[in-house]
Amino acid sequence: MKQPSYPLEPTQQARAAVQQAIDTYIQTFLTQLPSLPAFVDSPAKGAGLLESPIAEHPMAVDEALALLKQEVDTPGINSASGGHLGYIPGGGLYYSALGDYLAAVTNKYAGIFFSAPGAVRMENQLLRWMAGLIGFPENAAGNLTSGGSIASLIALATARDAQKITSRQIPDAVVYTTAHAHHCLDKALRIAGLGECPVRHIAMDAQYRMQPEALDQAILQDQAAGLKPWLVIASAGTTDVGAVDPLTAIGRVAQTHGLWYHVDAAYGGFFALAPSGKPKLQGIELADSVVMDPHKGLFIPYGSGAVLIKDRQQTAETHHYLANYMQDALSAIEEASPADLSPELSKHFRGLRLWLPLKLHGVAAFREALEEKLELAQYAYGQLQQMPGFEVPVAPALSVVIFRYAPASGEIDANAFNQRLIKEVQADGRVFLSSTLLDGAFMLRMAILSFRTHRPTIDLALTILRQKVTELEKSWEA
Structure with missing residues (x-):
């Protein structure tokens, strides 16, 4: 055999040189950020990347960073800018980026407790903290996800099984929400095999909040027609106007009729931390499941969602599977493993990007x-x-x-x-x-x-x- 070489394992000297170049780039970006535009409508829209195809031989780090700046970091919305006032802006915390760096270098597999007990404990600790913010029990199930879309999919798949919605029932299984519900919920219903469920858009008041009386009436009408009402979706911060539905009243209607109550608080959930925000979320504790995004209300970089579900057993039954090659992990059950509570098996160690800034900044x-x-x-x-x-x-x-x-x-x-x-x-x-x-x-x-x-x-x-x-x-x- 030829003398082995290790091109993918740079020397300490090489690592230091590349890290120094990248750190200089980052610090320059952050220093210049207050004067950078919040939006650049570039005619090329990053097409210059295509002029530098993936090649057999390496590129110098300075050349790569120049390409990154010109074609990726400049055009479009500057999501790190304080002038980003469109859509629902959020993250970019520096300490969170350092958490990602640490997680990527150490490369802990945080999917199962056996593989990385400390990483799983950290993520579950964060989820228990979130549960406490909204009045959920400490033993609620949870998962740190890539965002509100996957978090919603986890919640609605669990709701489907908890309500025993089978394929034959789907055309008669009614969902209730408003026209301002986020489109990721329609997407989650379709992916979860529930795309044929009738969806009732309940009337809203002048402030674009769901009217509980109209919800109750719609459920009664569907029950009288022989249909199966099973899911109510309320919003704690709609994307269009930021409205918060009357969560307590909606929760009582859902309880009265035995429906699963889901609250989409992807945008608004973390306002429970703010003195004037918490009262606006009263009633969220009545929900069976809640979605809230740290990459919105906790300013973490994109790719940070969370779902909390009261029925831990049902969540596990919906998402847990066994494989022979994973038998070594079966003895480690002190903490719930993320892989047993979500569709994801391979996953990024997301907890560190949230844990580090919370520890270094304080709540x-x-x-x-x-x-x-x-x-x-x-x-x-x-x-x-x-x-x-x-x-x-x-x-x-x-x-x-x-x-x-x-x-x-x-x-x-x-x-x-x-x-x-x-x-x-x-x-x-x-x-x-x-x-x-x-x-x-x-x-x-x-x-x-x-x-x-x-x-x-x-x-x-x-x-x-x-x-x-x-x-x-x-x-x-x-």
Whole structure:
């Protein structure tokens, strides 16, 4: 045999050189971040990557980082920016990135307790802490997921089995939610084999919250028609307007009729940490399952969701499978293994990206940041109400502010004007706002959830809106 070589095991000197280059890149990015645009509409949209195909021979780290900066980190939304006020912004905590680095280098397999008891204990400790935040029992089942989509799939698959929904029952098994429920829930129903379930969109009030009386009436009507109501999905922070459904009243309706009660708190769940946020989530403890995303309310980088389910036994029955080659792991049962409570077997050690910043910052820092976001939303709402021509139809329940500009001239179509307005704001690039439709009206959204967003950011966004409205009205008349 030839003399062995180990090209995939760099020397300490080589590791140090590459790490130094990457650390310099990171520190430069963070130093420049306050002055970087929140959005860059690059014509090439990263296509330069295609001019550098995967090759047989290595590339120098400086050349690779230059490609990364030009083609990946510059175009599109700067998700790390405090000016990212579109969709539901979130993470980018530096200590969380260090947690990912540690997890990747040590490469612990956190799927089963036998393989990495400390890693599994850490993740379960985090889940028990989350359960305590929302009033769930300590022995609730849970899983750290890649996001709200997989978390929802775990919850709804468990609900399906708990309610004994078989294939023959699916066409008569009714689901109740609102038109503002996140689309990942429809996706989860379909993937879980429940795509043929009738879905009732329950009426909402003027603040886009589900009406419990309408829910109760819909269930009674379906029962009288011989159908099988089985699942109620409420929202604790809708994506469109940030609405929180009346969780207590909905929970009582679900209990009365024996339905599984799921709360999508992917966006709003961690506001339970904030003094003014916790009362808004009253009633979430009545749920059978809850989804909440650390990559939103705890500012962790993307790829961090969580699901909590009261019925631990049912969750295990839905997701647990045995294989002969895993027989060595059977004796280790002190902690529930993530692989037994979710579809995932191979998984990233996600707990470290959450545990490290919680330990190094302390929970109080997160509590203060979340309270600030709630205050900023109220501030933006109040300022928009005072700006001539702006309509703000929904009082923010959490940190999403929805609004539009109503042109004074009746000859200007409001929807067309606001479509132009959002494009002008995004093209400006200093802040990034998104849009949605409410009852056919084109609306702008200011979603405030980056830990780097503070009052000067909101003031800047409001100034840009005023400027762009003035410019558009002048050009429209011309």
